[in-house]
Amino acid sequence: MTPILSMENIEKSFNRVPVLEKVNLTLNRGEIVGLMGENGAGKSTLIKILCGVYPKDGGDIILDGKKVNIKDAEDAQKLGIRTIYQELSLFPTMTIAENIFMHNEIGYKNHKGLIMPLDIKGMNRIAHKVLNDRLSVDLDVTRRIEEIPLAQRQLVEIARAVYSDASIIIMDEPTTTLETKEKEQLFKVMRDLKAQGKAIIFISHHLDEVMSICDRVVVLRDGHNALDERTSDINMNDLISAMIGKSVENQYPKVKFELGGPLLEIKNLSSRKKYEDISFTLHEKEIIGIVGLEGCGKNEILRTLFGLCPHDAGEIVYKGKGLRLHNIRDAMNNRFAFLPGERKVEGIFPIQSMAWNTTIASMEKILTNRLVSTKKETAIARKCVEDFSIKVNTPSQLISRMSGGNQQKVMLARWMQTNPDILLLEEPTRGIDVNAKTEVYKLITQYVQQGKGVVMVSSEEEEVLGICDKVIVVRNGKINKVLDAASASLEEIKYYSVNDSADDTEGASC
Numbered sequence: 368m369t370p371i372l373s374m375e376n377i378e379k380s381f382n383r384v385p386v387l388e389k390v391n392l393t394l395n396r397g398e399i400v401g402l403m404g405e406n407g408a409g410k411s412t413l414i415k416i417l418c419g420v421y422p423k424d425g426g427d428i429i430l431d432g433k434k435v436n437i438k439d440a441e442d443a444q445k446l447g448i449r450t451i452y453q454e455l456s457l458f459p460t461m462t463i464a465e466n467i468f469m470h471n472e473i474g475y476k477n478h479k480g481l482i483m484p485l486d487i488k489g490m491n492r493i494a495h496k497v498l499n500d501r502l503s504v505d506l507d508v509t510r511r512i513e514e515i516p517l518a519q520r521q522l523v524e525i526a527r528a529v530y531s532d533a534s535i536i537i538m539d540e541p542t543t544t545l546e547t548k549e550k551e552q553l554f555k556v557m558r559d560l561k562a563q564g565k566a567i568i569f570i571s572h573h574l575d576e577v578m579s580i581c582d583r584v585v586v587l588r589d590g591h592n593a594l595d596e597r598t599s600d601i602n603m604n605d606l607i608s609a610m611i612g613k614s615v616e617n618q619y620p621k622v623k624f625e626l627g628g629p630l631l632e633i634k635n636l637s638s639r640k641k642y643e644d645i646s647f648t649l650h651e652k653e654i655i656g657i658v659g660l661e662g663c664g665k666n667e668i669l670r671t672l673f674g675l676c677p678h679d680a681g682e683i684v685y686k687g688k689g690l691r692l693h694n695i696r697d698a699m700n701n702r703f704a705f706l707p708g709e710r711k712v713e714g715i716f717p718i719q720s721m722a723w724n725t726t727i728a729s730m731e732k733i734l735t736n737r738l739v740s741t742k743k744e745t746a747i748a749r750k751c752v753e754d755f756s757i758k759v760n761t762p763s764q765l766i767s768r769m770s771g772g773n774q775q776k777v778m779l780a781r782w783m784q785t786n787p788d789i790l791l792l793e794e795p796t797r798g799i800d801v802n803a804k805t806e807v808y809k810l811i812t813q814y815v816q817q818g819k820g821v822v823m824v825s826s827e828e829e830e831v832l833g834i835c836d837k838v839i840v841v842r843n844g845k846i847n848k849v850l851d852a853a854s855a856s857l858e859e860i861k862y863y864s865v866n867d868s869a870d871d872t873e874g875a876s877c
């Protein structure tokens with residue numbers, strides 16, 4: 368059978384630095400192929416070439432047996448290639464139906480060929496049918512995108528691809544912001560699309576997801592093909608070895624330190640409609656994880672500690688003294704640091720260099736006579752490149768031209784540079800590959816060893832159990848359960864995320 372897609376010997380360099388060297392990727396109808404590799408391995412670049420974002424320097428793209436020349440994104444769409452990026456491209460103030468029909472509107476053409484007026488009823492009916500019949504999803508298509516949760520927005524993007532009759536659908540880390548139940552729904556939709564003969568490329572750093580949903584996996588390493596195998600013929604260790612050239616002995620290098628005195632005491636903290644009566648103590652050398660379903664209030668609790676979310680009752684006591692955190696400046700003056708989860712929106716300064724982004728929170732270190740010393744800035748950036756294994760051509764490279772995972776490492780390096788006493792982390796390893804995750808865990812461990820404290824919010828329950836001392840499960844804005852990470856299980860975290868601890872039954876193993 369002729370593959371629907373065959374990318375052969377694809378080559379690409381940026382500023383004469385090779386990023387892809389003779390890379391091959393094939394895809395068959397009704398097949399889901401996982402595309403994996405370390406941060407900076409070249410996955411997004413390969414996909415962007417397929418979608419017409421970047422021109423290739425060499426090699427061929429063959430669709431259904433015919434060589435094609437994809438000049439731009441419009442070309443790719445005409446050829447039936449659609450990408451669903453993490454940052455969705457929907458119009459928030461328009462309805463689900465209007466988004467599905469964007470650029471494909473139906474209605475009555477006027478004498479200039481413009482579609483006026485639109486057949487709103489007809490579009491609503493068809494949009495509902497696409498969602499219902501093709502994706503088995505029941506949504507009110509007259510709702511605006513801004514009114515629906517992220518997971519549903521992703522389904523709308525997929526519906527748009529399906530309606531435009533895409534035969535190749537590329538999903539770039541689609542599960543990063545999804546909860547377990549939403550992931551299951553997405554996987555069901557992917558299986559349905561596969562049964563309809565669609566071909567899917569699934570990019571993910573989650574080995575378990577790739578092993579469970581993909582038929583085949585292609586691994587890139589440093590811009591070369593490192594593995595192309597059916598998932599049924601390999602195991603996770605094979606995948607890790609192909610990605611990083613060695614196996615990971617212990618993904619969570621947790622060291623249990625004897626805790627010091629109280630560093631931060633949170634007493635009956637409340638913020639109207641967000642969370643209520645939150646109390647816990649963070650000790651020196653302690654890592655606390657806060658978990659719970661999306662919207663439970665966990666992020667707002669963390670953000671309050673960095674002056675980003677106001678609270679209207681309760682107390683924050685830091686090293687024995689009551690603290691007022693009105694804004695970020697207050698928090699930074701008290702040596703608090705915060706790594707936001709939405710890297711692209713709140714983290715990076717895209718038009719600045721990697722070095723600039725690394726040092727922006729610790730400017731005092733790079734000043735000479737009150738002027739920025741580029742020499743000092745570069746020296747710090749170079750040290751961070753080494754300490755955090757950051758892949759970048761030079762520290763002067765624009766951060767927006769770095770791979771997603773490497774941008775995340777720069778964010779962490781930025782805040783570590785401030786030498787904080789308390790590190791507040793929101794989804795610290797989002798978009799980071801398996802090897803880099805372990806490096807980040809090691810860095811966090813070394814950091815708390817110096818008597819510092821970490822509070823982190825993460826939707827990756829394994830990581831919370833793997834590196835935290837204590838796990839606080841928040842449900843409906845309240846602390847529902849506090850678990851000892853050393854003895855708790857994933858099932859307990861999931862259970863207390865959706866069930867009140869007051870209703871504990873024998874089914875809950877706690």
Ligand SMILES: Nc1ncnc2c1ncn2[C@@H]1O[C@H](COP(=O)(O)OP(=O)(O)OP(=O)(O)O)[C@@H](O)[C@H]1O
Pocket residue numbers: 381382386404405406407408409410411412413758759760768769770771772773798
């Ligand atoms: N526009 C660009 N200009 C210069 N270099 C670039 C550009 N885009 C990507 N690169 C470089 O190409 C390499 C591969 O990046 P790419 O984004 O393809 O990696 P990736 O495998 O998708 O990584 P991640 O898992 O972190 O998203 C990186 O070293 C990156 O810095």
